[in-house]
Amino acid sequence: MQQQRVRVTPQDDTVAANFRAVIEGHGGRWTRERLAILQVIREMRGHFLPEEVEQRLRKRGHRISLTTVYRNLPLLVEAGIVRRACVSEEKRGGGSSYEHIFGQEHHDHLICAHCGLRVEFSYPAIDVLQEAVAQSYGFKLERHHLELIGCCPDCQKRACRTRRREAT
Amino acid sequence: MQQQRVRVTPQDDTVAANFRAVIEGHGGRWTRERLAILQVIREMRGHFLPEEVEQRLRKRGHRISLTTVYRNLPLLVEAGIVRRACVSEEKRGGGSSYEHIFGQEHHDHLICAHCGLRVEFSYPAIDVLQEAVAQSYGFKLERHHLELIGCCPDCQKRACRTRRREAT
DNA sequence: TTTCATGCAAATACTTTGCATAAGC
DNA sequence: GCTTATGCAAAGTATTTGCATGAAA
Numbered sequence: 001m002q003q004q005r006v007r008v009t010p011q012d013d014t015v016a017a018n019f020r021a022v023i024e025g026h027g028g029r030w031t032r033e034r035l036a037i038l039q040v041i042r043e044m045r046g047h048f049l050p051e052e053v054e055q056r057l058r059k060r061g062h063r064i065s066l067t068t069v070y071r072n073l074p075l076l077v078e079a080g081i082v083r084r085a086c087v088s089e090e091k092r093g094g095g096s097s098y099e100h101i102f103g104q105e106h107h108d109h110l111i112c113a114h115c116g117l118r119v120e121f122s123y124p125a126i127d128v129l130q131e132a133v134a135q136s137y138g139f140k141l142e143r144h145h146l147e148l149i150g151c152c153p154d155c156q157k158r159a160c161r162t163r164r165r166e167a168t
Numbered sequence: 169m170q171q172q173r174v175r176v177t178p179q180d181d182t183v184a185a186n187f188r189a190v191i192e193g194h195g196g197r198w199t200r201e202r203l204a205i206l207q208v209i210r211e212m213r214g215h216f217l218p219e220e221v222e223q224r225l226r227k228r229g230h231r232i233s234l235t236t237v238y239r240n241l242p243l244l245v246e247a248g249i250v251r252r253a254c255v256s257e258e259k260r261g262g263g264s265s266y267e268h269i270f271g272q273e274h275h276d277h278l279i280c281a282h283c284g285l286r287v288e289f290s291y292p293a294i295d296v297l298q299e300a301v302a303q304s305y306g307f308k309l310e311r312h313h314l315e316l317i318g319c320c321p322d323c324q325k326r327a328c329r330t331r332r333r334e335a336t
Numbered sequence: 337t338t339t340c341a342t343g344c345a346a347a348t349a350c351t352t353t354g355c356a357t358a359a360g361c
Numbered sequence: 362g363c364t365t366a367t368g369c370a371a372a373g374t375a376t377t378t379g380c381a382t383g384a385a386a
Contacts, residue, residue: 029340029385050376065343070376072341095375110307123301129294130316137287138321139278147313148298153306197360197365218351233368238351263350341384348377359366 015042015081015102022079036062037072038081047085047097073098083145101143108145112152119152183210183249183270190247204230205240206249214286215253215265241266251313269311276313280320287320 019038020030040056041048050073054066076082081102107120126146134141187206188198208224209216218241222234244250249270275288294314302309 027340031341031385033342063343067344067377068342110302110305112307113310119305119307121301121305123297126294126297126301129291129297130314133289133291133294134278134316134318137278137289138324139280139287139316139318140324141316141318142281143317145315145317146298148302148307148309149311149313150302150307150309156306156308195365199360199366201367231368235352235369236367239366337386339385342382344380344382346377346379348375350373350375352371352373354371355369357367360364361362 018079018102019076019081022075026075028075033062033064033068034072036060036064037069038076041076041082041100042103044100047099049095049097051095080143083143106143108147110148110150110152112155113149114151114155117152117154186247186270187244187249190243194243196243201230201232201236202240204228204232205237206244209244209250209268210271212268215267217263217265219263248311251311276315278316278318278320280323281317282319282323285320285322 016035016038019034023030023034036057037053040053040060040062043056044053050069051066053069054064057064057069073082077084077098079102081100082098083101085097085099105122107122108126110119110121111117127144130144131141184203184206187202191198191202204225205221208221208228208230211224212221218237219234221237222232225232225237241250245252245266247270249268250266251269253265253267273290275290276294278287278289279285295312298312299309
């Protein structure tokens with residue numbers, strides 16, 4: 001609770017500007033609540049639930065309703081600041097999680113299907129090929145999302161033999 | 169409604185066997201409902217909702233409850249026959265969709281962020297690199313999931329200028 | 337001031353659970 | 362026969378919506 005201060009980075013202005021641009025594009029307004037939500041989300045690392053955003057806001061002294069968080073998340077997605085996380089990355093069950101992406105180093109995920117371990121990595125060579133694929137279909141690539149799902153070293157050691165499946 | 173017949177493929181036995189193996193691994197039983205669900209799902213192309221499975225079952229004369237579909241979906245996932253689709257692939261809002269994967273040619277998706285167009289592709293060279301990444305982290309790769317999100321040719325022509333964002 | 341955002345409560349939508357009955361093994 | 366699966370209804374969550382009030386522009 002002693003690191004209340006906002007971590008200011010060079011992208012700060014850009015991020016806020018993106019958000020504002022989206023909001024104004026919808027004929028919307030720049031409110032204190034939106035600023036607060038943006039700030040809190042910018043500090044988020046990894047995946048988060050809408051409810052966690054609300055809790056963090058509360059810890060910082062803001063009293064912003066969960067409804068408002070819900071209402072703004074789509075705008076943040078549209079602004080490219082967060083994305084909805086893939087279900088296979090989720091614990092299971094309930095709500096959809098989001099991930100803060102803008103201004104973060106882009107990364108993809110290695111996920112252990114057995115223990116749930118998530119490792120972030122980035123591998124430029126793959127990015128290059130992705131660009132090639134997109135071009136061959138005439139797409140202009142904006143972003144991508146890659147998950148490699150397998151068995152992590154520990155689970156392998158653990159003689160982790162789950163369902164064997166004779167994949168084609 | 170005239171193509172009621174099951175599209176039998178060489179993998180039929182394997183698919184059913186995988187499903188049965190998972191079921192039996194849980195001390196479960198092989199029921200007519202499970203067979204019917206499996207058959208219907210095997211005919212599914214693209215993404216589908218639990219509710220769509222139930223509707224198709226009904227069209228085929230089965231009267232299997234949505235609850236049962238829900239109860240079996242996790243087993244089908246465990247058997248590697250379907251996977252939960254990524255949220256960013258969904259229309260929006262509501263439920264989680266699934267995708268039939270086993271026995272299907274593996275493919276990834278190119279998704280247009282503007283009109284929602286989804287194109288399937290496969291690109292072996294990327295797969296090779298993914299394997300390399302996994303190995304470098306000691307992971308044994310089981311499957312992967314890649315989405316390339318961008319602007320499709322049509323939307324580009326349409327001078328589709330949505331939110332411009334100065335990605336880092 | 338005019339319009340949009342917010343908060344609260346109510347409504348929805350999706351998914352899970354409890355229990356009696358039917359069905360595998 | 363013993364145990365698990367199913368169907369139905371009820372319960373739970375997650376998310377959205379309606380409306381009065383407060384806040385931007």
